Amino acid sequence: MKNFSGGVLFLDRSDINTDEIIPARYLTEISKKALKPYLLEDLSLDGFTPKDDIEGKRVIITRANFGCGSSREHAPWALEVNGINLVIAESFARIFRQNMFNCGMMAVELSAQTIDNIFTGFFGKKTYLEMELERNIFSLTADERRQEVIFSLSDFDRALIRSGGWLEFADSKY
Amino acid sequence: MGKTITEKIFAAHHVDTPYKDIHVIRLDAVFCHEITTPVAINNLVNRNKDRVFDPEKIKAVIDHVTPAKDSKTAMQGKILREWARRHKIKDFFDIGRNGICHAIFPEKGYVRPGYTVIMGDSHTCTLGAFGAFAAGVGTTDLEVGILKGVCAFRYPNTVKVIISGELQDGVYAKDVILSIIGRLGVDGATNRVIEFTGPVVDNMSMEARMTLCNMAVEAGGTSGICYPDMTTVEYLWKFIKDEYTTKEEALEKFSRLASDADATYDQIIEHDISSLEPLITFGYKPDQVKPVREMEAIKVDQVYIGSCTNGRIEDLRAAAEVLKGENISRLIRGIVSPATSEIYRQAMEEGILKTFIDAGFCVTNPTCGACLGMSNGVLAEGEVCASTTNRNFSGRMGKGGMVHLVSPATAAATAIAGHVINSKLFKGL
């Protein structure tokens, strides 16, 4: 199973699309590794510099409709090769969300209010997320501040995380 | 209780419900192109699973970058080509006979009412125009589709959009769908199917319905879908005439798919288009739409007519009608890419290509090319393009470029004027 804990990258915008996560011009790459330097290269977000801001991060926390647009699984892969296996958002585009779990990664949905609270409490601070998958809880820590957040995952999502993705699951079952 | 068309299709293809709300369905077709499939192929090979569930049900095309523009895209084509040969996938389309996936596969008659289709491409929803459930998926779902002929979906809740009213001259399916996306928002239909119904859809050609369904995903929709009717039968007749004795018989069978009167919907939207005028997007999201009239000051560097949204024969005809006898502005680069080789040939025979060339357009071979900023018309930083494609995301047609989505008629008029403008076909209100 993949690692879901670590430093948090906050992306304070809705509707971040897969062209922004990994531009089409890099879709000619046929290895996941090759995507590493290009993650979020075209993201339009004030004050965001991909190189500095991604370094050392393991989790993304963002707003609504993350991963809309193209179906490219290169988007989760570009995250994965940068060590980011978990994205937390108010909502996801369907294909992106499914791609994440299909790769054994996680896309966690929280209410707009909870996401708001997290942004209010932690945005701009050096934040660490500790995942406790069994308890459906993660905690966020920054300076003196600590917050626990409950989330839910469907049984299917959990099965995909455990079995390392949909291919193995489907090949053994169908 | 009644069922929607999508619920009927799901019920007829049900394989398993491994978990609550997860429906594994059998697939009638898996379509492939050279951008997302080679990764799936390599992965299957690496895992010792280089098999296909049924070579007859898999169709493949090289469309995104064709001819190859460099060694990397050449390799993508090679992997797909060799895989198709290895597995005896006979419906494989290479340069000279190819076309944009969502245009060529229906043109070949591979999509039928009631089918389930997946493809590693988000605009697979286009094919819902035929009354099929067609959804874009990522590489892993594609791998499983290729290997097992199944795919898992959440239960298909539906948003029904009833489109009524009288379309004005010079207003097209593209303007209709932009107005619907503007209303729903870019995530207004996430995890749901958009059912397009009503008198306006009934009167639309298959081409126009494909334009409508094509952009369902821009509102987050899993797919778009229309009810099959006589228009669908007529379009498909040459492919199905051996299966039915009369068109009426085919129609009778397909009509059973239409949603029941007492089907349950998540949401029902009445959408009157009587006062709709040509629309254009203004930002980096497809739901940011305005009347063209309010954007007339916008200068444009490139006009692009093509793509799976608006590269079909009707689209080229609409643009040619505007261009006839005109010259495009010297400040504009006009590029037109007929969506398939067949459309290219037809446009040539109808004299449409000559109209484009006389007006000063460059006619390219069928390809996605510029639509996703990979070849054949990539924008430079700071450049503006009026485009008949479906995505205006930042950097979509080239880093730092701006894309305004429009209909082919608006695109053609804009090319002549050198700035955004309504076509002469639109008389106003």
Ligand code: SF4
């Ligand atoms: S034309 Fe554009 S949107 Fe359509 S399949 Fe090709 S790249 Fe995708």
